Amino acid sequence: AQSVTQLGSHVSVSEGALVLLRCNYSSSVPPYLFWYVQYPNQGLQLLLKYTSAATLVKGINGFEAEFKKSETSFHLTKPSAHMSDAAEYFCAVSRGGGADGLTFGKGTHLIIQP
């Protein structure tokens, strides 16, 4: 079965600082990995996805993530945090097999300090 672990339920960074949100996965099949963002009282929006084409994936709003098979990781980064980045971030892995759908981590709440 596929699973995702997000390290750190809350991460606080200063505006302009590097953002690093950690995600480790477990998958019995080659994984498809996703990062989603959720703003208060809203649904989820896709930031980026890894589908085996390239290990460094660039997404929207300046975010990127690197797939490292040896570390089973897919950490999300952004060089310079902006106040508008404050939100909940979820890492997810495709469930695989004949059924689609995603298995999500518990989420990381990103706080941006002015």
Add this chain to the structure above:
Amino acid sequence: ETGVTQSPTHLIKTRGQQVTLRCSSQSGHNTVSWYQQALGQGPQFIFQYYREEENGRGNFPPRFSGLQFPNYSSELNVNALELDDSALYLCASSLGGRNTEAFFGQGTRLTVV
């Protein structure tokens, strides 16, 4: 191109009652998935429908059931509501396939009292 829309946005039900939540998928999408997001948690996969057939299910009891219609819209039905069913219910539509993007609606906030 219209996005994924869910209705209602909020509702309150009494324990033991039944509820139906609705989802209109994004234009052209034939796959709909439903997720339950408890407060402070990540979404949990309930089930998925592809061309009107359920083709995947998470760890949810049979009192959670669904339908998908020929226009690919979908319903989630929950019978015998329990207090723990209180959550944000999210619908997502996609073209199907493990690597395709799922587009999420804004969710229905269900409160069971």
